[in-house]
Protein backbone atom coordinates (compact mmCIF):
# COMPACT_ATOMS: atom_id res chain seq x y z
CA UNK A 1 0.00 0.00 0.00
CA UNK A 2 1.19 3.54 -0.76
CA UNK A 3 0.15 6.80 0.91
CA UNK A 4 1.02 10.19 -0.56
CA UNK A 5 0.94 13.27 1.68
CA UNK A 6 0.53 16.76 0.27
CA UNK A 7 1.03 20.17 1.84
CA UNK A 8 -0.41 22.78 -0.55
CA UNK A 9 1.13 26.23 -0.56
CA UNK A 10 -0.70 29.45 0.12
CA UNK A 11 -0.14 32.90 -1.27
CA UNK A 12 2.56 33.76 1.26
CA UNK A 13 5.35 32.01 3.12
CA UNK A 14 6.44 30.07 0.06
CA UNK A 15 8.96 30.60 -2.63
CA UNK A 16 8.06 30.45 -6.29
CA UNK A 17 11.51 29.94 -7.65
CA UNK A 18 14.49 28.08 -6.40
CA UNK A 19 17.48 30.23 -5.65
CA UNK A 20 20.99 29.28 -4.73
CA UNK A 21 21.15 32.21 -2.32
CA UNK A 22 18.59 31.13 0.24
CA UNK A 23 18.13 28.00 2.25
CA UNK A 24 14.78 26.43 1.66
CA UNK A 25 13.38 25.34 4.98
CA UNK A 26 9.78 24.23 5.25
CA UNK A 27 7.55 26.36 7.42
CA UNK A 28 6.40 23.60 9.77
CA UNK A 29 7.10 20.15 11.18
CA UNK A 30 3.87 18.76 9.79
CA UNK A 31 5.23 16.60 6.97
CA UNK A 32 8.01 15.20 9.19
CA UNK A 33 5.47 14.29 11.89
CA UNK A 34 3.00 12.63 9.50
CA UNK A 35 5.72 10.60 7.77
CA UNK A 36 7.06 9.50 11.18
CA UNK A 37 3.60 8.43 12.42
CA UNK A 38 3.02 6.28 9.34
CA UNK A 39 6.49 4.72 9.32
CA UNK A 40 6.35 3.93 13.04
CA UNK A 41 2.92 2.28 12.95
CA UNK A 42 2.85 0.85 9.43
CA UNK A 43 6.40 -0.14 8.44
CA UNK A 44 5.06 -1.96 5.37
CA UNK A 45 3.30 1.07 3.93
CA UNK A 46 5.20 3.12 1.37
CA UNK A 47 4.91 6.84 2.12
CA UNK A 48 5.80 9.74 -0.13
CA UNK A 49 5.25 13.45 0.49
CA UNK A 50 5.13 16.69 -1.47
CA UNK A 51 5.52 20.02 0.30
CA UNK A 52 4.39 22.68 -2.12
CA UNK A 53 5.83 25.42 0.07
CA UNK A 54 9.25 24.32 -1.14
CA UNK A 55 8.67 22.21 -4.27
CA UNK A 56 6.48 21.96 -7.34
CA UNK A 57 3.87 19.21 -7.32
CA UNK A 58 3.36 17.29 -10.56
CA UNK A 59 0.02 15.74 -9.68
CA UNK A 60 -0.23 13.75 -12.90
CA UNK A 61 2.83 11.73 -11.88
CA UNK A 62 1.47 10.82 -8.44
CA UNK A 63 0.16 7.32 -7.89
CA UNK A 64 -1.22 6.21 -4.52
CA UNK A 65 -3.82 4.10 -2.75
CA UNK A 66 -4.63 6.93 -0.36
CA UNK A 67 -3.86 10.67 -0.40
CA UNK A 68 -3.57 12.83 2.75
CA UNK A 69 -3.63 16.62 2.57
CA UNK A 70 -2.63 19.00 5.37
CA UNK A 71 -4.40 22.33 5.13
CA UNK A 72 -4.76 25.66 6.86
CA UNK A 73 -7.57 28.11 6.05
CA UNK A 74 -5.63 29.97 3.31
CA UNK A 75 -4.78 26.68 1.59
CA UNK A 76 -8.15 24.95 1.95
CA UNK A 77 -9.32 25.97 -1.54
CA UNK A 78 -6.22 24.41 -3.00
CA UNK A 79 -6.66 21.31 -0.83
CA UNK A 80 -10.22 20.98 -2.15
CA UNK A 81 -8.97 21.32 -5.75
CA UNK A 82 -6.33 18.61 -5.18
CA UNK A 83 -8.94 16.41 -3.55
CA UNK A 84 -11.31 16.79 -6.51
CA UNK A 85 -8.51 15.86 -8.91
CA UNK A 86 -7.41 12.72 -7.04
CA UNK A 87 -10.96 11.60 -6.27
CA UNK A 88 -11.76 11.91 -9.99
CA UNK A 89 -8.93 9.38 -10.51
CA UNK A 90 -10.56 7.06 -7.99
CA UNK A 91 -8.07 7.72 -5.16
CA UNK A 92 -9.64 8.42 -1.73
CA UNK A 93 -8.45 11.60 0.00
CA UNK A 94 -8.36 12.61 3.68
CA UNK A 95 -7.57 16.06 5.05
CA UNK A 96 -6.19 17.33 8.37
CA UNK A 97 -4.60 20.50 9.70
CA UNK A 98 -5.78 23.72 11.30
CA UNK A 99 -8.75 24.44 9.05
CA UNK A 100 -10.28 20.93 9.22
CA UNK A 101 -9.69 21.04 12.99
CA UNK A 102 -11.65 24.27 13.33
CA UNK A 103 -14.52 23.33 11.04
CA UNK A 104 -14.50 19.62 10.20
CA UNK A 105 -18.15 19.51 9.14
CA UNK A 106 -17.62 22.13 6.43
CA UNK A 107 -14.83 19.97 4.93
CA UNK A 108 -16.48 16.59 4.86
CA UNK A 109 -18.22 16.95 1.51
CA UNK A 110 -14.93 17.66 -0.29
CA UNK A 111 -12.89 14.82 1.21
CA UNK A 112 -13.48 11.15 1.97
CA UNK A 113 -12.35 11.65 5.55
CA UNK A 114 -11.38 14.52 7.88
CA UNK A 115 -8.99 14.58 10.86
CA UNK A 116 -9.90 17.22 13.44
CA UNK A 117 -7.18 17.97 16.03
CA UNK A 118 -3.67 16.53 16.28
CA UNK A 119 -3.20 13.56 13.98
CA UNK A 120 -0.99 11.40 16.22
CA UNK A 121 -3.68 8.88 17.15
CA UNK A 122 -6.39 9.66 14.59
CA UNK A 123 -4.13 9.04 11.60
CA UNK A 124 -3.32 5.55 12.85
CA UNK A 125 -7.01 4.74 13.34
CA UNK A 126 -7.89 6.22 9.95
CA UNK A 127 -5.31 4.10 8.11
CA UNK A 128 -6.42 0.93 9.93
CA UNK A 129 -10.04 1.70 9.07
CA UNK A 130 -9.07 2.34 5.45
CA UNK A 131 -7.32 -1.03 5.29
CA UNK A 132 -10.44 -2.66 6.72
CA UNK A 133 -12.72 -0.83 4.30
CA UNK A 134 -14.49 1.25 6.96
CA UNK A 135 -12.83 4.69 6.89
CA UNK A 136 -15.04 7.11 8.85
CA UNK A 137 -16.08 10.60 7.79
CA UNK A 138 -14.52 12.53 10.72
CA UNK A 139 -11.88 11.54 13.29
CA UNK A 140 -11.66 13.76 16.39
CA UNK A 141 -8.66 14.08 18.73
CA UNK A 142 -9.48 12.08 21.87
CA UNK A 143 -9.74 13.95 25.19
CA UNK A 144 -7.18 11.68 26.85
CA UNK A 145 -4.54 11.65 24.11
CA UNK A 146 -1.13 10.94 25.62
CA UNK A 147 1.72 13.39 25.08
CA UNK A 148 4.32 10.96 26.43
CA UNK A 149 6.61 9.22 23.93
CA UNK A 150 5.24 11.53 21.27
CA UNK A 151 6.39 10.63 17.82
CA UNK A 152 9.49 12.62 16.80
CA UNK A 153 9.31 14.13 13.33
CA UNK A 154 11.42 12.44 10.70
CA UNK A 155 14.00 15.16 10.20
CA UNK A 156 15.81 13.91 7.15
CA UNK A 157 12.79 13.76 4.87
CA UNK A 158 13.96 16.70 2.77
CA UNK A 159 17.38 15.18 2.10
CA UNK A 160 16.43 13.70 -1.27
CA UNK A 161 14.50 16.76 -2.30
CA UNK A 162 17.53 18.72 -3.47
CA UNK A 163 17.04 21.65 -1.17
CA UNK A 164 19.85 23.32 0.69
CA UNK A 165 18.09 23.10 4.05
CA UNK A 166 17.86 19.36 4.62
CA UNK A 167 17.17 18.93 8.33
CA UNK A 168 14.26 20.28 10.32
CA UNK A 169 15.67 22.08 13.34
CA UNK A 170 12.25 22.90 14.75
CA UNK A 171 10.95 21.30 17.95
CA UNK A 172 7.61 21.42 19.74
CA UNK A 173 7.44 20.90 23.50
CA UNK A 174 3.94 22.18 24.24
CA UNK A 175 0.74 22.33 22.22
CA UNK A 176 -2.07 24.87 22.22
CA UNK A 177 -2.53 27.63 24.77
CA UNK A 178 -4.93 28.06 27.65
CA UNK A 179 -5.02 31.86 27.48
CA UNK A 180 -8.10 33.36 25.92
CA UNK A 181 -6.86 36.15 23.64
CA UNK A 182 -9.95 36.55 21.50
CA UNK A 183 -8.31 36.90 18.09
CA UNK A 184 -6.01 33.87 18.48
CA UNK A 185 -6.54 30.44 17.00
CA UNK A 186 -4.13 28.59 19.31
CA UNK A 187 -6.64 27.77 22.07
CA UNK A 188 -8.52 25.69 19.44
CA UNK A 189 -5.85 23.86 17.44
CA UNK A 190 -4.71 21.22 19.92
CA UNK A 191 -8.00 20.94 21.87
CA UNK A 192 -6.49 22.55 24.99
CA UNK A 193 -2.98 23.06 26.34
CA UNK A 194 -0.64 20.07 26.58
CA UNK A 195 2.98 19.46 27.60
CA UNK A 196 5.34 16.73 26.52
CA UNK A 197 7.56 15.38 29.30
CA UNK A 198 10.72 17.53 29.41
CA UNK A 199 12.95 14.44 29.14
CA UNK A 200 11.23 13.42 25.90
CA UNK A 201 11.84 16.87 24.43
CA UNK A 202 15.50 16.78 25.48
CA UNK A 203 15.98 13.33 23.93
CA UNK A 204 14.54 14.64 20.67
CA UNK A 205 16.80 17.72 20.70
CA UNK A 206 19.84 15.49 21.22
CA UNK A 207 19.10 13.89 17.83
CA UNK A 208 19.24 17.26 16.02
CA UNK A 209 22.62 17.91 14.43
CA UNK A 210 22.11 21.66 14.05
CA UNK A 211 23.42 23.85 16.90
CA UNK A 212 20.42 26.15 16.57
CA UNK A 213 16.93 25.06 17.62
CA UNK A 214 13.68 26.83 16.94
CA UNK A 215 10.75 25.99 19.20
CA UNK A 216 7.46 26.24 17.32
CA UNK A 217 5.27 26.22 20.43
CA UNK A 218 2.55 28.88 20.46
CA UNK A 219 3.72 30.03 23.92
CA UNK A 220 6.61 28.14 25.51
CA UNK A 221 6.29 30.20 28.70
CA UNK A 222 2.67 29.29 29.40
CA UNK A 223 3.90 27.26 32.39
CA UNK A 224 7.01 28.94 33.82
CA UNK A 225 7.90 25.92 36.01
CA UNK A 226 7.89 23.70 32.93
CA UNK A 227 10.05 26.21 31.04
CA UNK A 228 12.45 26.41 33.98
CA UNK A 229 13.00 22.67 34.05
CA UNK A 230 13.36 22.62 30.25
CA UNK A 231 16.08 25.33 30.55
CA UNK A 232 17.95 23.34 33.20
CA UNK A 233 18.08 20.27 30.97
CA UNK A 234 18.90 22.25 27.82
CA UNK A 235 21.98 23.85 29.38
CA UNK A 236 24.38 20.87 29.00
CA UNK A 237 23.37 20.46 25.32
CA UNK A 238 24.98 23.81 24.48
CA UNK A 239 22.48 24.67 21.75
CA UNK A 240 21.29 28.14 20.88
CA UNK A 241 17.56 28.51 20.62
CA UNK A 242 14.60 30.75 19.91
CA UNK A 243 10.94 30.46 21.02
CA UNK A 244 7.62 32.32 21.12
CA UNK A 245 6.62 33.48 24.62
CA UNK A 246 4.51 36.18 26.22
CA UNK A 247 5.74 39.41 27.73
CA UNK A 248 5.02 38.02 31.21
CA UNK A 249 8.47 36.35 31.27
CA UNK A 250 10.10 39.75 31.78
CA UNK A 251 8.78 39.78 35.38
CA UNK A 252 10.70 36.65 36.34
CA UNK A 253 14.45 37.35 36.73
CA UNK A 254 15.23 33.80 37.78
CA UNK A 255 13.64 32.52 34.57
CA UNK A 256 15.40 35.12 32.41
CA UNK A 257 18.74 34.02 33.83
CA UNK A 258 17.85 30.37 33.20
CA UNK A 259 16.83 31.22 29.63
CA UNK A 260 20.14 32.90 28.94
CA UNK A 261 22.22 30.16 30.56
CA UNK A 262 20.41 27.49 28.56
CA UNK A 263 21.28 29.14 25.23
CA UNK A 264 18.16 31.22 24.54
CA UNK A 265 19.19 33.79 21.94
CA UNK A 266 15.86 35.35 21.23
CA UNK A 267 12.14 35.30 21.88
CA UNK A 268 9.11 36.15 19.80
CA UNK A 269 6.72 38.33 21.79
CA UNK A 270 3.19 39.10 20.64
CA UNK A 271 2.93 42.78 21.60
CA UNK A 272 0.06 42.95 19.10
CA UNK A 273 -0.46 46.72 19.40
CA UNK A 274 0.77 49.95 20.94
CA UNK A 275 -2.85 50.97 21.45
CA UNK A 276 -4.30 49.99 24.84
CA UNK A 277 -7.79 50.14 23.30
CA UNK A 278 -6.75 47.60 20.67
CA UNK A 279 -5.27 45.32 23.31
CA UNK A 280 -8.49 45.57 25.32
CA UNK A 281 -10.51 44.75 22.20
CA UNK A 282 -8.79 41.35 21.82
CA UNK A 283 -8.90 40.55 25.54
CA UNK A 284 -5.14 40.17 25.92
CA UNK A 285 -5.21 41.90 29.27
CA UNK A 286 -1.77 40.79 30.46
CA UNK A 287 -0.18 42.92 27.70
CA UNK A 288 0.23 46.33 29.33
CA UNK A 289 1.43 48.83 26.72
CA UNK A 290 2.95 51.05 29.41
CA UNK A 291 5.23 48.17 30.49
CA UNK A 292 6.49 47.18 27.03
CA UNK A 293 9.69 49.28 27.01
CA UNK A 294 10.85 48.11 30.43
CA UNK A 295 10.12 44.51 29.51
CA UNK A 296 12.24 44.78 26.34
CA UNK A 297 15.06 46.48 28.24
CA UNK A 298 15.01 43.65 30.76
CA UNK A 299 15.32 41.00 28.03
CA UNK A 300 18.19 42.94 26.46
CA UNK A 301 19.90 43.12 29.86
CA UNK A 302 20.02 39.32 29.71
CA UNK A 303 21.30 39.51 26.12
CA UNK A 304 18.09 38.01 24.73
CA UNK A 305 16.91 39.47 21.41
CA UNK A 306 13.29 40.44 20.96
CA UNK A 307 11.23 39.82 17.85
CA UNK A 308 8.03 41.82 18.24
CA UNK A 309 4.84 40.73 16.54
CA UNK A 310 2.12 43.32 15.83
CA UNK A 311 -1.43 42.85 14.53
CA UNK A 312 -3.11 45.57 12.49
CA UNK A 313 -6.81 46.23 11.98
CA UNK A 314 -7.81 45.89 15.63
CA UNK A 315 -10.74 47.85 17.00
CA UNK A 316 -8.67 50.55 18.72
CA UNK A 317 -6.51 51.30 15.65
CA UNK A 318 -6.66 54.72 14.04
CA UNK A 319 -4.94 56.66 11.24
CA UNK A 320 -1.94 57.43 13.48
CA UNK A 321 -1.10 53.75 13.95
CA UNK A 322 1.90 53.65 11.59
CA UNK A 323 3.73 56.59 13.15
CA UNK A 324 2.91 55.48 16.72
CA UNK A 325 4.10 51.93 16.04
CA UNK A 326 7.29 52.99 14.24
CA UNK A 327 8.20 55.46 16.99
CA UNK A 328 7.59 52.79 19.59
CA UNK A 329 9.68 50.06 17.98
CA UNK A 330 12.57 52.46 17.43
CA UNK A 331 12.46 53.87 20.96
CA UNK A 332 12.01 50.42 22.53
CA UNK A 333 14.84 48.99 20.38
CA UNK A 334 12.95 45.90 19.26
CA UNK A 335 15.43 43.77 17.33
CA UNK A 336 13.12 42.30 14.71
CA UNK A 337 9.50 43.13 13.96
CA UNK A 338 6.70 41.31 12.15
CA UNK A 339 3.30 42.63 11.16
CA UNK A 340 0.12 40.74 10.34
CA UNK A 341 -3.48 41.74 9.72
CA UNK A 342 -6.19 40.70 12.16
CA UNK A 343 -7.92 37.64 10.70
CA UNK A 344 -10.85 35.82 12.31
CA UNK A 345 -10.64 32.11 11.47
CA UNK A 346 -13.77 30.15 10.55
CA UNK A 347 -14.77 27.83 13.36
CA UNK A 348 -13.70 30.20 16.15
CA UNK A 349 -15.88 32.34 18.43
CA UNK A 350 -14.16 35.42 17.06
CA UNK A 351 -15.25 34.55 13.50
CA UNK A 352 -18.81 34.05 14.72
CA UNK A 353 -18.70 37.43 16.47
CA UNK A 354 -17.50 39.14 13.29
CA UNK A 355 -20.04 37.27 11.16
CA UNK A 356 -22.90 38.13 13.51
CA UNK A 357 -21.87 41.80 13.40
CA UNK A 358 -21.79 41.72 9.57
CA UNK A 359 -18.12 42.65 9.57
CA UNK A 360 -16.86 39.83 7.35
CA UNK A 361 -16.19 41.46 3.97
CA UNK A 362 -14.29 38.64 2.27
CA UNK A 363 -15.39 35.01 1.92
CA UNK A 364 -12.44 33.77 -0.16
CA UNK A 365 -10.51 31.72 2.40
CA UNK A 366 -7.36 31.92 0.25
CA UNK A 367 -7.09 35.48 1.53
CA UNK A 368 -7.26 34.46 5.21
CA UNK A 369 -3.47 34.52 5.48
CA UNK A 370 -3.07 37.50 7.86
CA UNK A 371 -1.74 39.59 4.96
CA UNK A 372 -5.18 40.70 3.72
CA UNK A 373 -7.93 42.54 5.53
CA UNK A 374 -11.00 40.29 5.43
CA UNK A 375 -13.12 42.19 7.98
CA UNK A 376 -14.41 45.74 8.21
CA UNK A 377 -12.15 47.44 10.76
CA UNK A 378 -13.96 49.62 13.29
CA UNK A 379 -12.25 52.99 12.67
CA UNK A 380 -10.46 52.47 9.36
CA UNK A 381 -11.11 51.07 5.90
CA UNK A 382 -9.84 47.61 4.94
CA UNK A 383 -7.72 49.25 2.20
CA UNK A 384 -6.02 51.58 4.63
CA UNK A 385 -5.17 48.67 6.96
CA UNK A 386 -3.53 46.81 4.05
CA UNK A 387 -1.59 49.96 3.11
CA UNK A 388 -0.46 50.41 6.72
CA UNK A 389 0.66 46.80 6.82
CA UNK A 390 2.89 47.24 3.76
CA UNK A 391 4.13 50.60 4.98
CA UNK A 392 5.12 49.24 8.39
CA UNK A 393 7.06 46.34 6.88
CA UNK A 394 8.86 48.57 4.42
CA UNK A 395 9.65 51.44 6.78
CA UNK A 396 10.69 49.25 9.73
CA UNK A 397 13.28 47.54 7.59
CA UNK A 398 14.61 50.73 5.97
CA UNK A 399 18.28 51.12 6.71
CA UNK A 400 17.63 54.24 8.79
CA UNK A 401 15.05 52.59 11.05
CA UNK A 402 17.10 49.43 11.52
CA UNK A 403 19.98 51.67 12.55
CA UNK A 404 17.76 53.46 15.10
CA UNK A 405 16.29 50.21 16.48
CA UNK A 406 19.65 48.57 16.94
CA UNK A 407 21.53 51.60 18.23
CA UNK A 408 21.53 49.99 21.70
CA UNK A 409 23.87 47.16 20.63
CA UNK A 410 27.47 47.42 21.74
CA UNK A 411 30.25 47.17 20.65
CA UNK A 412 30.06 48.71 17.18
CA UNK A 413 31.25 45.67 15.22
CA UNK A 414 28.49 43.54 16.81
CA UNK A 415 25.96 46.25 15.95
CA UNK A 416 27.08 46.37 12.31
CA UNK A 417 26.74 42.59 12.01
CA UNK A 418 23.20 42.71 13.45
CA UNK A 419 22.22 45.61 11.18
CA UNK A 420 23.26 43.61 8.11
CA UNK A 421 21.38 40.49 9.30
CA UNK A 422 18.32 42.60 10.03
CA UNK A 423 18.43 44.26 6.62
CA UNK A 424 18.68 40.91 4.81
CA UNK A 425 15.85 39.43 6.94
CA UNK A 426 13.63 42.41 6.04
CA UNK A 427 14.43 42.17 2.33
CA UNK A 428 13.68 38.41 2.20
CA UNK A 429 10.45 38.68 4.18
CA UNK A 430 9.13 41.67 2.27
CA UNK A 431 9.84 39.93 -1.04
CA UNK A 432 8.14 36.76 0.17
CA UNK A 433 5.07 38.52 1.59
CA UNK A 434 4.36 40.99 -1.15
CA UNK A 435 5.55 39.20 -4.27
CA UNK A 436 2.07 37.98 -5.13
CA UNK A 437 -0.42 40.05 -3.22
CA UNK A 438 -2.94 39.81 -6.02
CA UNK A 439 -6.42 38.65 -5.35
CA UNK A 440 -6.48 34.87 -5.68
CA UNK A 441 -9.57 34.23 -7.75
CA UNK A 442 -8.26 31.16 -9.52
CA UNK A 443 -6.78 28.13 -7.81
CA UNK A 444 -4.09 26.59 -9.97
CA UNK A 445 -3.02 23.10 -9.05
Ligand code: SF4
Pocket residue numbers: 177178179180181184185186187218219246270284
Ligand atom coordinates in the same frame (compact mmCIF):
# COMPACT_ATOMS: atom_id res chain seq x y z
S1 SF4 B 1 -2.02 35.17 21.63
FE1 SF4 B 1 -0.43 33.93 22.62
S2 SF4 B 1 -1.00 33.97 24.79
FE2 SF4 B 1 -2.83 34.58 23.64
S3 SF4 B 1 -3.99 32.69 23.28
FE3 SF4 B 1 -2.66 33.00 21.51
S4 SF4 B 1 -0.82 31.83 21.94
FE4 SF4 B 1 -1.90 32.09 23.87
